[in-house]
Amino acid sequence: MQTKKLRGKVALVTGASRGLGRAIALALGQAGADVALTDILIEGQEQDLGKLGRYSVLAGHFAQSGEVNTLLGAREIQFMGSRSCAFKMDVADLDEVGRVVHMIETELGPIDILVNNAAVMDNLGKFEDQQPERWQRDLNVNLTGAYHCSKAVWPGMVKKGWGRIINISSVAGLMGASLQPSYGATKAGLIGLSKSLAIEAGRYGITVNTVCPGFIATEAVQLYDERMTERIAKRTVLKRMGQPEEVAHVVAFLASDGAAYITGAVIPVTGGIDLLTL
Numbered sequence: 001m002q003t004k005k006l007r008g009k010v011a012l013v014t015g016a017s018r019g020l021g022r023a024i025a026l027a028l029g030q031a032g033a034d035v036a037l038t039d040i041l042i043e044g045q046e047q048d049l050g051k052l053g054r055y056s057v058l059a060g061h062f063a064q065s066g067e068v069n070t071l072l073g074a075r076e077i078q079f080m081g082s083r084s085c086a087f088k089m090d091v092a093d094l095d096e097v098g099r100v101v102h103m104i105e106t107e108l109g110p111i112d113i114l115v116n117n118a119a120v121m122d123n124l125g126k127f128e129d130q131q132p133e134r135w136q137r138d139l140n141v142n143l144t145g146a147y148h149c150s151k152a153v154w155p156g157m158v159k160k161g162w163g164r165i166i167n168i169s170s171v172a173g174l175m176g177a178s179l180q181p182s183y184g185a186t187k188a189g190l191i192g193l194s195k196s197l198a199i200e201a202g203r204y205g206i207t208v209n210t211v212c213p214g215f216i217a218t219e220a221v222q223l224y225d226e227r228m229t230e231r232i233a234k235r236t237v238l239k240r241m242g243q244p245e246e247v248a249h250v251v252a253f254l255a256s257d258g259a260a261y262i263t264g265a266v267i268p269v270t271g272g273i274d275l276l277t278l
Contacts, residue, residue, distance in 0.1 A: 004032030005256045010108045012036045012101070014091055014149060015118030017070045019218035020168060023244035024115055027252040029077030029084060033113060036104040037070045037077075038089035040118075083108055091118045091145030092137075101152040110156040113255045116146035116190075117168040121220065123182045135182045142186035146193060154206075163206035164255045167194045168247075171214040171270050187212075191266055198264035207263035209254050214270030217241045237272025 011028045015021040016037035029035045070086040077084035085107050089100040105111060119142045123134035146167055157163025172180060173187030191210050198208040215221075215232050221241070233241050247269045253259055254267075268274055 005258070006113070006252070007032030009033045009112040009255070010036070010104075010110060011113035011115065011255065012038065012104060012111050012149070012153065013115045013117055014038050014089065014145070016073060016086075019220065020213060020216060020244050020247055021115075021117040022069060022073050023248040024117060024168075024251045025073050025084075026076060027245065027248035028113065028115075028255060029080050029082045031252050031256070032082060033255070034083040034108045035074070035077050036108060036111075037073050037084065037086045038091075038100060038118075039070045039086075040088065040090045091116075091148055092140035094148045094151075097145075097148045097152050101149075105156070110160060111153045112157070112160070112162060113164045113166070114149055114153045115166045115168065115251060115255075116149055118142075118145055119168070119183075119186075121180065121183045124179055126179065127181055130181065138182040138186050142183070143189045143193065146190055150193075150197060157201075157206050158204045161205040163201070163204070164259075165194075165197065165201070165206065165208040166251050166254050167191075167208070167210045168251075169194075169210045169212045169266070171212050171268065171274055174212055174266070174268065174274055194266070195264050202263060207254075207259065209259075209262060209264070210266045211247060211250055211254070212266060212268045212270065213242065213247045214268065214273045215241050216247060216269075217243055232273075235273050235276060236270065237275055240271065242269060242271055 006028060011033045013021055013025040013035060016025045017039040025035050025037050074084040074086040087100045087103060090096050120138055123130060123138050150165055167190050169190045170187040172184040173191050177184035194208050194210040201208050221229060250267060250269055
């Protein structure tokens with residue numbers, strides 16, 4: 001039986017509709033935390049908001065197709081015995097972040113654990129073909145979004161004298177990423193943000209750490225063809241892709257009292273892909 005080491009804590013996970021975010025939210029729920037899941041509605045999918053209410057997840061086709069599963073994740077966490085809710089939130093919008101954080105804290109209580117997972121990776125291609133507006137979007141979501149969310153929960157953590165901020169970067173933030181300059185740059189920036197916040201946060205009992213996943217079997221892998229997938233997996237020391245749960249377990253540990261003396265750390269969960277250059 002899994003120990004409920006996070007019982008009594010309230011967590012916010014951004015970008016929680018699928019992939020790593022969903023796995024992280026479920027892992028925190030399994031550890032006993034009450035969890036708020038947030039994600040952004042895709043344009044054109046805002047159908048029947050009256051029925052959806054505050055939930056960011058979409059019913060019918062989109063839920064069944066696995067496109068957006070935030071509400072389903074919240075319900076699964078509730079079945080585990082923890083409280084959970086789901087909200088629409090655009091992390092790039094500071095005002096919206098403030099409003100949603102207030103709603104979460106009204107429903108679940110002050111946020112103890114923040115996992116900045118929301119990210120986009122759609123500015124792919126040669127540098128000369130990069131679109132400035134997509135560069136800005138990557139920056140707004142991947143880096144500024146983490147700043148917005150951290151700023152929103154910071155006062156409550158300072159007041160309580162306890163907090164965990166866990167930023168999900170990427171191996172691309174450690175090594176760079178071919179044909180993904182904006183993604184690599186924002187993920188590297190997230191590491192810098194984490195270390196800078198960690199220095200200031202320590203006096204308040206808040207830890208700030210970064211997790212850098214490698215090649216993980218999420219929906220994003222569908223961007224690659226099978227041959228590329230196999231080639232990248234072979235570049236890891238372990239010769240396989242990672243699973244979302246393997247990243248989520250690391251996050252759950254960093255959120256716990258067992259990681260109380262870890263801050264400013266950058267933890268690669270990469271299968272060793274960052275070790276091999278030949």
